[in-house]
Amino acid sequence: MIPSDFIDELLAKTDIVDIIDAYVPLKKSGANYMACCPFHKEKTPSFSVSPSKQFYHCFSCGAHGSALGFVMEHQGLSFVEAVQFLADRTGMTVPQVKGKSENPEVRARRKQQQQTLEETTAAAAAFYQQKLAQDARAAAYLQQRGLSADIIERYGLGYAPDDWQALAGAITPYPNTALMDSGMIIEKEGRHYDRFRDRVMFPIRNPRGQVIGFGGRVLDKGEPKYLNSPETPLFDKGRNLYGLYEGREAIRSAARILVVEGYMDVVALAQFGIGYAVASLGTATTAEHIKLLMRQTDAVYFCFDGDKAGRKAAWRALENALPLLKDDKALHFLFLPAEHDPDSYIRAYGAAAFEDALLHQSQPLSAYFWQALSEPLDLSTQEGKAELIKTSSGLLAQIQAPALAYLLRQELSRLVGIDEHNLARLLGQEAPARRQPSAQNYRLPKETFRQPEMSTLVQKQIRALLINPQWALYTDLPDYLNLDGDLACLACLAERIQASVVPLSSGAVLELMRDSGHQHTVTRLFQEAMRAPEEHPAGSEEDRQAFQDGMRMINVRLMQQQIQALMSRHRQGGLSDEEKTLLTRLLHSQHTPDAH
Numbered sequence: 001m002i003p004s005d006f007i008d009e010l011l012a013k014t015d016i017v018d019i020i021d022a023y024v025p026l027k028k029s030g031a032n033y034m035a036c037c038p039f040h041k042e043k044t045p046s047f048s049v050s051p052s053k054q055f056y057h058c059f060s061c062g063a064h065g066s067a068l069g070f071v072m073e074h075q076g077l078s079f080v081e082a083v084q085f086l087a088d089r090t091g092m093t094v095p096q097v098k099g100k101s102e103n104p105e106v107r108a109r110r111k112q113q114q115q116t117l118e119e120t121t122a123a124a125a126a127f128y129q130q131k132l133a134q135d136a137r138a139a140a141y142l143q144q145r146g147l148s149a150d151i152i153e154r155y156g157l158g159y160a161p162d163d164w165q166a167l168a169g170a171i172t173p174y175p176n177t178a179l180m181d182s183g184m185i186i187e188k189e190g191r192h193y194d195r196f197r198d199r200v201m202f203p204i205r206n207p208r209g210q211v212i213g214f215g216g217r218v219l220d221k222g223e224p225k226y227l228n229s230p231e232t233p234l235f236d237k238g239r240n241l242y243g244l245y246e247g248r249e250a251i252r253s254a255a256r257i258l259v260v261e262g263y264m265d266v267v268a269l270a271q272f273g274i275g276y277a278v279a280s281l282g283t284a285t286t287a288e289h290i291k292l293l294m295r296q297t298d299a300v301y302f303c304f305d306g307d308k309a310g311r312k313a314a315w316r317a318l319e320n321a322l323p324l325l326k327d328d329k330a331l332h333f334l335f336l337p338a339e340h341d342p343d344s345y346i347r348a349y350g351a352a353a354f355e356d357a358l359l360h361q362s363q364p365l366s367a368y369f370w371q372a373l374s375e376p377l378d379l380s381t382q383e384g385k386a387e388l389i390k391t392s393s394g395l396l397a398q399i400q401a402p403a404l405a406y407l408l409r410q411e412l413s414r415l416v417g418i419d420e421h422n423l424a425r426l427l428g429q430e431a432p433a434r435r436q437p438s439a440q441n442y443r444l445p446k447e448t449f450r451q452p453e454m455s456t457l458v459q460k461q462i463r464a465l466l467i468n469p470q471w472a473l474y475t476d477l478p479d480y481l482n483l484d485g486d487l488a489c490l491a492c493l494a495e496r497i498q499a500s501v502v503p504l505s506s507g508a509v510l511e512l513m514r515d516s517g518h519q520h521t522v523t524r525l526f527q528e529a530m531r532a533p534e535e536h537p538a539g540s541e542e543d544r545q546a547f548q549d550g551m552r553m554i555n556v557r558l559m560q561q562q563i564q565a566l567m568s569r570h571r572q573g574g575l576s577d578e579e580k581t582l583l584t585r586l587l588h589s590q591h592t593p594d595a596h
């Protein structure tokens, strides 16, 4: 958890124009900067960056956000990685608030170690690349696999010579701690030697492009066929995917990502023009992998061999994905004929056939889910149906995506022939969803939040506040009220801005709302504000006055609603002493000039 104060300060010290310009050359246009949008294909620029508000927005596809959001989207980094990226640029140190904060000296030492390891793996990668160019046998091997110089270069392929201490020629002293800690050398009975010998080398890069480990494949016979770097302080297998860095552009332009089993598959697919494939690194697909994949794009395809091991790996991936599924993300599973892997398949049938299979023969997660579960069962018998309910219920319970969960339950109901209502009871789902406990305990009737003019006004205020965060000062909603819908969003927005110690730009406010539970509303209203720039207040004295009037109006309406609700309960004789006091106070303040 990174404190939001730090994010505020980080964004205050970062200029979004610098950040974006490094990836997408910007042209000044009036008060803003423009470019062709990096998030969708276009010929005329509709991507705008506001230096004063510190946000970007695409008028065509609606992509928008802060400098942090841009780095996340464009570089495919997680929130924490993006924070680290910007902090490195501005020379700030990201505070650790998980448990005890880390001693700055320890942190500095760790960072230093990290850097030394990265330098070591980078030097090894360069050495292997150079050796590949000098070794006719290795070069012939790659050529025979059909790999072009371009692909070899893009993936940084190399060759580890058939020599016990080849790395001594690139890294001195040999041995050293960094060579040990990065897993490049092995110690046995006091002797040190290279882990990788006589192998084609596949450098594994992190999302920032740094080499964190290697995969090595034997040239001809020899065991093991594939050898990977061990887990090291740099290389966490469960959190990295081979080919992600190299495939970023292709993933974005295809709007999908393909997960295969081996790094040779990734490279072979890229050779045939399918550059959006990645591979896990000798591990099953972990939950962290799934998160990483879903951050890249909305459509994730898994391609596994059709054999038993492939089926098992696919099911593991599905199980790990269930709790993380979102209704706007689609997962698909493709099983190749048993005798093929992607490498051999694409060589035999070509890229068009492969993509055609991917798009038309893969199963969406929901179909694969039921197929895999019902395959071993006889659903024409009562026992088979009971077994399906038993095996699926625990899995269904893990799904958080509401629409998908509903559709899967509906399908289960069809498969076992029990109506949804009874099935829900069988699955133990009749209890209503638990609500978040709240300090605010006074509830207004639902209609309050649904009145159209109220709703329009609240949305207008949110838009104004997103564009002019400094106006949070003028928001003052009753804090004992249990607010709902857009009003809850407005209150949360105002509260978070007020809690900040530095003045916030609009971009920083978007960040502030990232985990608020109101991000959807904020996104929608921000886009609306951007679509009608002439309507959103420019920040003049007059605009501020209008905003204040709007807040006052909302408060008056809330108060009237409360009074009505209390009066009607009073008539039924149901007011507590506390509520009576509240009613008296409200009736009184309604007539004071301050509240109009």
Ligand SMILES: [Zn+2]
Residues within 6 Å of the ligand: 037, 038, 039, 040, 047, 058, 059, 060, 061, 062, 063
């Ligand atoms: Zn766009």
